[in-house]
Amino acid sequence: MDILTKKSWSPYAAGVVIGLLQIPAFLLVDTALGASSSFVTAAAWVAGLFDPAAAQIDYFAKYMTSSKYYWQSALVIGIALGAFLSAKASGTERASFAPSWTKMTGIRSLTVRMVMGFAGGFVLLIGARIAGGCTSGHGISGMAQLAVGSTVAVATMFAGGILMSLAYKKI
Amino acid sequence: MSLFFMIVLGLVMGLVFGVALEKSRVMEPGVLVGQFQFRNFIMLKMFLSATATGLVVLAVLNGVFDVPLHPKAAAWGPVVIGGLILGIGIALAGACPGTALAQIGAGYKDAWAVVAGGILGAIVYGYNIDWFKSVLDFGDAGKITFADLIPLPFWALALLAAAGLIALMVVLERLSPSAIENGRCDVPMEGPDEDRLGHQVHGQPAE
Numbered sequence: 001m002d003i004l005t006k007k008s009w010s011p012y013a014a015g016v017v018i019g020l021l022q023i024p025a026f027l028l029v030d031t032a033l034g035a036s037s038s039f040v041t042a043a044a045w046v047a048g049l050f051d052p053a054a055a056q057i058d059y060f061a062k063y064m065t066s067s068k069y070y071w072q073s074a075l076v077i078g079i080a081l082g083a084f085l086s087a088k089a090s091g092t093e094r095a096s097f098a099p100s101w102t103k104m105t106g107i108r109s110l111t112v113r114m115v116m117g118f119a120g121g122f123v124l125l126i127g128a129r130i131a132g133g134c135t136s137g138h139g140i141s142g143m144a145q146l147a148v149g150s151t152v153a154v155a156t157m158f159a160g161g162i163l164m165s166l167a168y169k170k171i
Numbered sequence: 172m173s174l175f176f177m178i179v180l181g182l183v184m185g186l187v188f189g190v191a192l193e194k195s196r197v198m199e200p201g202v203l204v205g206q207f208q209f210r211n212f213i214m215l216k217m218f219l220s221a222t223a224t225g226l227v228v229l230a231v232l233n234g235v236f237d238v239p240l241h242p243k244a245a246a247w248g249p250v251v252i253g254g255l256i257l258g259i260g261i262a263l264a265g266a267c268p269g270t271a272l273a274q275i276g277a278g279y280k281d282a283w284a285v286v287a288g289g290i291l292g293a294i295v296y297g298y299n300i301d302w303f304k305s306v307l308d309f310g311d312a313g314k315i316t317f318a319d320l321i322p323l324p325f326w327a328l329a330l331l332a333a334a335g336l337i338a339l340m341v342v343l344e345r346l347s348p349s350a351i352e353n354g355r356c357d358v359p360m361e362g363p364d365e366d367r368l369g370h371q372v373h374g375q376p377a378e
Contacts, residue, residue: 008360011216014195019224021184026232032241035269043293059297071177076272078185083276086193092358094278099357100201114284120264121288127260129296131253132243135267142243144225146317149245153254160258165207
């Protein structure tokens, strides 16, 4: 499997592969590619461990019952497995955290970076849930459907990212 | 479709997605932030290519086979404010919700914290959804697409947009060649590991 052991693919080739995944998504699942809804499914289960009433909240209940959200949860687990296989096959396994963080922020400790990452993940999902989608759902899928709202969402995502990245050293 | 089928399908599609994210380095924090600093255009290239491919796919599925689209609502409050917060989150996390999982797969330990933080974010949003909606739910223009605004069928506009994106990629590749960006990744996109580690692993043992 040369394509799997290859160290890298051109970003254009990777984009074509991801874009083609819309075919099974629309034909077999009757939805578009997305990722952030699966975090609500996980959230609903975690909340249910501590609070039996969590399942009564309509928003959580919706993400625990539809098979579409189980498909998406399986999709993001598959993403982790795919990246694992890909890195394994080409000998590009990562360790600890990306060296870029040290260049950008001076952070050298994994603990400090994990605190930052936790905060980042929190902000990420609050934003994605307010917007109703992330870089997959609004970005890749929304723009492929010429959705007006998704196009605005992509512009504001970029704006937010550019603003925050001004705080970092140039990578 | 049965739940079992959906889960297997999701896993298989995710596998392909994850391989593409790792091979293209789009899941690297340095690549995402590099894009926001306009130092590295790998993310934009992948994104434009995936969108152009999706446009062609949907032009055919919708235009020829009448497969329904699922555009999200153009709600200005949520989309503008949520998008800004999401963008800040991407730069802090060094990941999007999908690529955080790819980082876990590739071996980055901090990505586990990103996912945990994300689940907590979704829990906080779910418990306070009424408050978020009361503050931010304004300016909902409905699930409109540009094909609703411009007197062209979706398939025609989608193909035109795809052609525009392809032209944009050609220009982008001229301005920022992939060959230069490859060397700016934490894990180089080409060349043997020996170069990255600074010593020879294979071949003759060092004298």
